[in-house]
Amino acid sequence: MxxxxxxxxxxxxxxxxxxxxxxxxxxxxxxxxxxxxxxxPLPNAHLLEEIKAEVSRSLAAGRKRVYWVRRVVAVAAAVIIIASVMLLWHGGGTTPVYPGTAGLWDDTAITNLRAEMDAVLDTMISLEADEYGFDEGAGDFAEVELEELEMVATNDDFWKG
Amino acid sequence: MDDREELNEIIAGCQRRDDAAFSRLVNAYSKRCYGYFYRLSGNAETSDDLLSKLFMRLVEKIGSFKGGSFEKWLFTIASNIFYDHLRHQYRQKRLIEARVKQIMEETPPRPTDSEMGDKLQQQLSKLDDDTAGLIMLRFYGELSFKELSELRGEPIGTTLSKVHRGLKKLRELMGGTNA
Structure with missing residues (x-):
């Protein structure tokens, strides 16, 4: 009540x-x-078991995806860091920059490195936010498809006079 | 542990993507949500599908629940799923009508199961979709009038009036059996 x-x-x-x-x-x-x-009437027990199993499968698939996304992002981050360090180390081939002398590093290179790191972090955050693959627009394709079919039907009628 | 605490614990578990918590959520809400879908669709098979769809949608969206009335949040999703279903059914009906009229004559838009000899179901289908939806949302969602009016984005007086008129008409259709 x-x-x-x-x-x-x-x-x-x-x-x-x-x-x-x-x-x-x-x-x-x-x-x-x-x-x-x-x-x-009440939902039958079999239906509820099926729903629970489907939920469980979906959660497992989500976890698997997150695992792989994290691995890919981690590898990408490592590659960028190594590439940036190498770039700084060689200092564009003219002025060598050595580790432990951070104060001597070129400001632009550090800014670029930070920007790269931020980009990687942003990607990671957005991937995490969407880690379970929810797509609000998923139903839209079906809608568009129906609209198209509807147009075809209308056109057919038009030619029939 | 009271009901509210238990619910909070279940929701927190679901947000941690815990299987067992989702199982408890299904146990806690499946009857009311099924009743809501069943009374609006008048069809057991459709209600089965919509209930499955609802819980799958919850898996996707539970992270976006930020507190407040869980029932209001849950039944907003249930209501969206039902109206999506109605729109889809309506579009399909129009398409099929354009193509094969004779098939549609054998397929009424809101089919009724034979098991629904239940008088209430028959009379309920005589109310307009909006009023029936509101009444069922209030009854199965156990939502307050304030929550209902917020959910529908209409003034509370309008919601009160629709529910009052709808329930009164339903009682008249039922022959005022419990008057």
Whole structure:
């Protein structure tokens, strides 16, 4: 019975007089009783087991995907770091830059390295945010397909006159 | 542990992608959600599909639940799934109508199972979709009028009026059996 946060009569009182509100609240309560008298059937146990199994499969697939995404991102980050360090080490082939003398590093090179690192982190964060592959627009293809079919049907009718 | 604490624990588990927590969520909400789908679709097979779709959608979206009324959040998703289904059914119907009218004559838009000799189901289908949806959302979602009006994006007076008129009409259609 859905009365959890409502004082229906008081709510209705904001829109009608006391007598009408009392009557309308009684109507709503009687309607609720009617719905309780005719309970809907319950889902069968087999269906619930199937749903749980499907959920479980989906969670496992998500975990697997996240594992691989993390590995790929980690490898990509390592490659970028190594490449950047090598670039700095050789200093463009003219001025050698040595580890342990960070203060002597070229500012532009450090900025570039940071930008690369930020880009990798951003990618990682966005991949994590979408790690379970939810796609709000997934249903859109079906909609577009139906619209196209609809247009075809309309065109067919047009040529038939 | 009270119900609220238990629910919070289940939700936290689901957000950690824990199988067992999702299982508990299915146990906790499947009956009400199934009832909601069943009363609106009037068809057991459709309700089975929509219930599965709902829980799969929850797996995807549970991370976006940021607190507040879980029922309101859950039944908003359930309601979206049902209306997507209705739209899809309507589009399909139009397409099929354009192609093969004779098939549609044998397939009513809201089929009724034989097991639904249940009088309420028959009378419920005589209410308009919007009112029936609102009544079922309130009954099975156990939502307050405030939550309902927020969910529908309409003034609370409109929601009150629709539910009142709808329930009154339903009682009249049922012959005022419990008056």
């Amino acid at each position: 859905p009365d959890k946060n409502d004082n229906i009569e008081q709510l209705l009182g904001g829109f009608m007089n006391e007598v009408e509100a009392h009557e309308a609240a009684a109507d709503i309560h009687r309607g609720d009783e009617l719905l309780s008298e005719y309970p809907a």
